[in-house]
Amino acid sequence: MTAKTEDNVLDQDSQQEQETVTTPGTSISTSSEAEMETATETETETEVGGAAATNELSEIFFVDNNRRKHSIKIQVKLCPEGVYLRRETDEDDHINEQLIRIDDIIGSRFGPRLRKRARGGLNSCKNPNVQTEEAAPEPDSDNSAYLYIYAYLKKEKPLRRVQTLRILRFRSSHDYAVNLHTAELWHRTIRQHKRGNNTGSSSSSHIGDSSKQLLILLNPKSGSGKGRELFQKQVAPLLTEAEAQYDLQITTHPQYAKEFVRTRKDLLERYSGIVVASGDGLFYEVLNGLMERMDWRRACRELPLGIIPCGSGNGLAKSVAHHCNEPYEPKPILHATLTCIAGKSTPMDVVRVEIASRDKHYVMYSFLSVGWGLIADIDIESERLRSIGAQRFTLWAIRRLITLRTYKGKVYYQLPSKITKVEQAKEAKETTKRAANFTPTNPNADASEFRDLPEEEEGEEADEHFSDAISLDRSVYRQHADSWHSAMSRRTAYYSLGGPSLRSNRSRLSLNQRIEAANAEFAELVPSGTIPALNMPLESKDGWICEDGDFVMVHAAYTTHLSSDVFFAPESRLSDGLIYLVIIRSGVSRHQLLNFMLSLNTGTHLPIGDDPFIKVVACRAFRIEPQSSDGILVVDGERVDYGPIQAEVMPGLIKVMTTNGQ
């Protein structure tokens, strides 16, 4: 196991290395005592939460390898950086070292030798929290205890993750319990180092908090309809290795995921994060479900979202992999699962989209794109060729290029630098006004959070509130229902008597006071836009730039990839607060368009200098006003009502699971 051979082994196509190293046991007792003493000397003790926790462990092991004639001595050191393996060769006293970084270790398990394959795979989507009866593995006859360390080493050139299993065998004592105790100490120390590594300022750990679970929402119909099978084979084993506690919810119909996250009262108390195992469509549902919660701000802040690409779109999964410099192909599900269990998260922009068509007027929250024209047409119209797979896009693109359409209308956009000053002044004014009018229920509480009302005393007062509630219920509730998320008003959400907060919290205040207080707070807390409503004009004095005429396409993106092979906005960053608006004007040649389409997968489709027909604008908000009444508009790849549409970025509003937390 020299560094050279180690690398060679790690690079094998099987992408799995498994090696057992063993502690000196009774059979090698001569060296055992001395080395154990050395190991003890290198240990340092730190006090964590009242219990003594070992910060660094060191032990001498021997490789128990049948291919070799004699054992190889290896020093294994566990420290906050990871696991160091240090081997001294007999031949030339050459020292070989390997570090398995703590970030690359996803978990470990200890106990007797695993009789089955040590991948820890599950056979079904069973709830990991429910104990099932399994035959308990017996200790070896020599009373060895084992520690299985599961790691996925990150390698560059080519970028990949190499599955690695290190098995440490502890047999210094005749007593299995003592060996087990040592293995457990190593296991605990690995967990502790992983946790320590995940509590940086820009990241939050969603793994390891034993009181909470990951919520996993799986769409069994996504992609080729094999979501469930893919989960069992590729995702569940990794979750087991990472000891991730999770609640698997399999969606039964469209909107299931949205309703689940929207209505689940204990969402924040029960879950540490939400993982979507599906395409971008289900992620869109989850995002919009979260945004419709009363505690949306807290939910966005406290619940990192992850995506495991089991669908056909997968733009977000590819964008996240690109952001963290993680591999995507050839095993996107495995790589994305590793990202979701890395325990880190990064802020990501959300875009508030407002749509008006005929009598409808509504708001939705988007994370990928808004499209009008060429790409939107290809996306939606090629649906009829779904049966031929991804080829449908190429075929329909050729067709659209031959019969090129143009759309008349206006496109407005607002650049970030201009708006900053205007908005800052506006925001400062608003804040002063709010501060003057608003008396918080709890003056010590964080004003940006939704706060529950104080506990109420039982008794007569409660009855009084109940009669008040009956008399007020209908009007207030109707207002809430009608106005919730109405796009016309900035402050249109009302505290609902039927809402979860009032039902679950009781107050000493009179009901009227409570409604008033809650509405005052809630008005501040509804996710509102800062740009004029869709039916209001956009003024150039506010920094709005207007382009009028015929367009082949206007497509806005806020992540790098629209799908796993469309590298649409290479400059985009997860939380840069920017929308990349690509505008293609009528008059562009078919040849130029063909080049544009062919270069989309490499991200080289955008002109380097000024181009009269194709341009990209990094803005913070935009509006499209189509002149015709027919056409296709897409938000995150899904068709929406056709008509005026506007969008503005809400920088870093949510958190997505990443491997680097940056």
Ligand SMILES: Nc1ncnc2c1ncn2[C@@H]1O[C@H](COP(=O)(O)OP(=O)(O)OP(=O)(O)O)[C@@H](O)[C@H]1O
């Ligand atoms: N159990 C279900 N049965 C049918 N549809 C579902 C189910 N669960 C979720 N959906 C819907 O399926 C749609 C597509 O899901 P998703 O985007 O995750 O997969 P996809 O295969 O990538 O889809 P697409 O091909 O549209 O990109 C979502 O809009 C979601 O509302």
